[in-house]
Amino acid sequence: MPELPEVETTRRGIAPWLEGRTPSSVVIHNPSLRWPITPELPERLTAGPIASVERRGKYLLLNNPLGTALVHLGMSGSLRVSSPEDPRRKHDHVELGLDGERVLRFNDPRRFGAWLWTSDWQQHPLLAPLGPEPLEVDFTGDRLYKGSRGRRASVKAFIMDAKTVVGVGNIYASEALFQAGIHPGRPAGSVGRQRYRRLAEAIREILGNAIAVGGTTLRDFTDSSGNPGYFRQSLTVYGRGGEPCKICGTPLKDRVIAQRSTVFCVRCQR
């Protein structure tokens, strides 16, 4: 399930193959993603060189002189650079020809991903409302504290809301709340300033560490070369329901909070 570290890992892998090049072709094998791929996408993406590959939250931005292709991996999407001779895999929906030797393929079994075209991504309705980047300086505990006053939803739902901060999905939200010692079901408005400072620090540290080892591979995430990420071995609570807490040994609880499976320690997290 790609969260910010997996998307950033993907960005770093594909950028060197795309930047400065004009795709020779864009072939859409199946346009039925989260939203139908607009038929104009191929002509737009082949119109000029891709100047840069950026990331905003979990969106990848392929920028060229006409605008930007917004690529979202959804929950099962991946991008891979391979040889044109490598056989297409099941669920390869989009293919960019890079030169004679390489192709970029978008694979997405569940088709929750997206490829959208926009002439101005900053104004795009999906991107404009997004909150701060967790690894940038404007993401702070004080900001979380202020934004959460009066909020009755759980602190877990609050930090998974992209308007609060981008890129924190179910796995890293659980990990950060454990590291900060905060119970995921606690109302966001009842968490104090100091504890939000701890939480912001935990989010930063965990996402940064995950990026450094290529993300988390649970089942099938791989980078653009097909390699797994190694953060899984650093997970302290996610996927460990019923197993002992690594701090106090109490069996970890597993229950649904914010519509998602959530693992936490009733003793260490309050």
Next chain:
DNA sequence: AAGGATTCCTGTTGGC
């Protein structure tokens, strides 16, 4: 306005 429920989809898993 806020927050919870629903929805899209397919591969994996668990029960019988």
Next chain:
DNA sequence: TGCCAACAGGAATCCT
């Protein structure tokens, strides 16, 4: 062993 229902999950969208 085989079949099928339940489940997982990002996040927009619907509903209250």
